[in-house]
Amino acid sequence: MTQGCSRLKLISALFFFPVRSYLEKLGIRYDLSAVTNAYYREKFDEVSSAQKAVILPHCLIGDKCRAHFSKEDGVICIKCKNCRCGEIRALSEEQGWQFYITPSTGFTKRLVQRKKIKAAVGAACDFEIEKGIRSTTVNTRGVYLNRGKVIPLYIPAARYNCLNNDIDWELLKKIIRGEKTDGNA
């Protein structure tokens, strides 16, 4: 696919996402995560490891989580194996990436700025993505958070739920390892 074509695909996918339920009634469905990741992946890979981050939402942590919360860094995962976040933290560190678990979108925006993050892979449900599209500038250059711009990749959360949520962990691991993925990224 040409660059112009994938740019148009991304713009259309973002524009129509808020009305996706109407489109679904017409039989039109698409995977925003796959479109987004395919478009940004090359730019994402160009960013240095130290400026890349995995930023996960708190809905993915285990209900027996004993991690402390820091105002600076969010949930400080101690890799206790009660959920998959610890494994992802270890893999991120192996690759020289930053790793965070965030309690909110506002926290994420401040974090990205404080930590000088230039590319981030995250996870979010459709509800949060729609909120983000409505409240944040997203274009073909990236996502504009406060004063900085970030190249985004994202993995859809399985449901709109603040507890015991789930994502495609294998897809996330492939992205962190820099592996190609089929249909997504």
Ligand code: SF4
């Ligand atoms: S692996 Fe990390 S985030 Fe998951 S339950 Fe343990 S300390 Fe909490």
